[in-house]
Amino acid sequence: MIRSVRASLFVLVLLAACAREAPSVSHRPPATPSVELDAGAAFLTVARATFARLATLDPPARERELGALAATPVPVSLPSEVRATLAIEIDRELALAAFDAGRGTEAVVAIERALSTAEAMPRRDAAFVAGLLLTAEVVYERAGRSEAARWAHGEARALLISGADP
Amino acid sequence: MSDAHDDPGTDDLDGLGPVTDEERREAEALARALEGEDDERAPVDATSTAAFVRAVARDGSLDASVAKTGRSVFGGEPRAGARPKIVRPITWVAAVLASAAGVLVFARSVVPTPEVETASRRPAGVVAFASPPPVPVESLADAERALLDATPETKDDALAAFREAWSASRDARLAALIAERGGPR
Numbered sequence: 001m002i003r004s005v006r007a008s009l010f011v012l013v014l015l016a017a018c019a020r021e022a023p024s025v026s027h028r029p030p031a032t033p034s035v036e037l038d039a040g041a042a043f044l045t046v047a048r049a050t051f052a053r054l055a056t057l058d059p060p061a062r063e064r065e066l067g068a069l070a071a072t073p074v075p076v077s078l079p080s081e082v083r084a085t086l087a088i089e090i091d092r093e094l095a096l097a098a099f100d101a102g103r104g105t106e107a108v109v110a111i112e113r114a115l116s117t118a119e120a121m122p123r124r125d126a127a128f129v130a131g132l133l134l135t136a137e138v139v140y141e142r143a144g145r146s147e148a149a150r151w152a153h154g155e156a157r158a159l160l161i162s163g164a165d166p
Numbered sequence: 167m168s169d170a171h172d173d174p175g176t177d178d179l180d181g182l183g184p185v186t187d188e189e190r191r192e193a194e195a196l197a198r199a200l201e202g203e204d205d206e207r208a209p210v211d212a213t214s215t216a217a218f219v220r221a222v223a224r225d226g227s228l229d230a231s232v233a234k235t236g237r238s239v240f241g242g243e244p245r246a247g248a249r250p251k252i253v254r255p256i257t258w259v260a261a262v263l264a265s266a267a268g269v270l271v272f273a274r275s276v277v278p279t280p281e282v283e284t285a286s287r288r289p290a291g292v293v294a295f296a297s298p299p300p301v302p303v304e305s306l307a308d309a310e311r312a313l314l315d316a317t318p319e320t321k322d323d324a325l326a327a328f329r330e331a332w333s334a335s336r337d338a339r340l341a342a343l344i345a346e347r348g349g350p351r
Contacts, residue, residue: 038347038348040347041343041344041347041348044340044343044344044347045344047340048337048340048341048344051333051336051337051340052333052337054333055333082343085339089336096329127306127307127310127335130307130310131306131310131328131332134310134313134314134328135332138325153314156310156314157314160307160310160311160314
């Protein structure tokens with residue numbers, strides 16, 4: 001009995017000593033990020049930062065940021081679906097920047113490019129496409145394209161009601 | 167006592183009087199139990215054993231573990247391989263606590279904390295994000311429905327809410343994609 005307790009105490013003391021000797025993770029030197037980070041993840045991180053900044057910028061600055069992002073080579077390691085989604089997001093934001101700047105025709109060109117890219121995707125999320133169509137609706141309205149706006153509105157409504165991919 | 171040593175044939179081996187029948191039966195039971203642990207042991211004399219047990223019990227030096235292990239009952243060294251058959255609960259508790267402490271110490275030293283992981287994987291020059299609140303798909307869908315059903319008076323507000331919900335949803339989607347590829351969430 002006494003021997004068992006003594007042995008257990010010894011183990012506890014030994015573990016406590018190991019815990020004190022083990023270097024804490026927070027004391028480790030920071031690893032080199034460029035080596036550890038996957039190229040695709042790095043690109044997505046930059047894209048995410050760019051999109052997050054857009055809300056604080058005026059339309060011309062947003063277009064510059066988006067242009068720089070569009071000019072950045074997309075890593076081939078990213079799946080085609082992700083690359084297509086990023087292209088759609090860039091075009092949609094370009095359309096909204098033109099929309100906010102009052103350049104309706106440019107906005108229409110950009111949103112139709114985004115719609116074409118979405119149409120070519122093999123798999124599409126219903127809420128994503130519906131949001132794209134709603135963006136197209138307001139862009140068409142601003143450009144005076146009322147018939148196209150009604151079409152986009154109807155498509156978005158059908159999509160949201162049915163939840164199915166058009 | 168001296169009489170007992172002088173005359174090993176009598177029952178009064180320890181000078182405490184003759185061994186009673188009850189003591190003899192207990193000693194026989196003890197002898198059988200001890201013999202059962204070691205078949206090669208020579209038969210134990212019950213009377214001598216009973217007298218010895220009684221003597222050391224009165225002396226206060228015999229306890230249960232001694233009787234179980236056979237130590238001292240027959241004199242000399244403990245038998246090889248003799249162990250107490252019952253491990254007391256406190257021993258188990260101590261062993262479990264020690265094991266749990268060991269696992270915790272090991273886990274602390276091996277598993278990095280999320281903050282460190284995030285800091286170490288963030289590429290140079292990239293702004294650190296506060297973790298965005300998870301945006302359920304329903305909130306974007308709700309904003310879309312509100313925009314669909316908006317009147318001319320409420321359309322601007324509905325459009326602003328929709329754009330905000332879209333941005334939040336996109337940020338959450340990108341964060342999930344980045345995390346899938348080993349980057350910070």
